[in-house]
Amino acid sequence: MMERLFTCISCQRDVVDYPNRNGRDRAIEPLCKYCEGSYGERLPQSGAFMDRRIAGQISALANVLHTRAMSIEWSGRYGKA
Numbered sequence: 001m002m003e004r005l006f007t008c009i010s011c012q013r014d015v016v017d018y019p020n021r022n023g024r025d026r027a028i029e030p031l032c033k034y035c036e037g038s039y040g041e042r043l044p045q046s047g048a049f050m051d052r053r054i055a056g057q058i059s060a061l062a063n064v065l066h067t068r069a070m071s072i073e074w075s076g077r078y079g080k081a
C-alpha cells in the first residue's frame with residue numbers, strides 16, 4: 001500500500017511511495033528522488049553503498065540551500081520576479 005512519506009523541502013511535493021521500499025529506489029527524507037538527482041553532484045554509480053547515496057544527498061542539499069539563498073538575495077535586490 002502506497003502512502004505519503006514526507007514533503008520534499010526543495011519542491012514541496014509530497015513523496016508517495018511504498019513505506020518499506022529498499023535499495024536505491026528508496027526516497028530518503030528530506031529530498032525527493034527528482035531533486036536529489038537534479039541538484040546532486042557526483043551521483044553514486046550503480047552498486048555503490050548507501051553511504052555514497054547519503055553523501056550525494058548532502059551535496060544536493062547544499063546546492064538546494066545555495067539556490068535558495070541566491071533567490072532570496074536576488075529578490076531583495078531586484079524585487080520578486
Ligand SMILES: [Zn+2]
Binds near residue numbers: 031034035036
Ligand atoms: Zn523535490
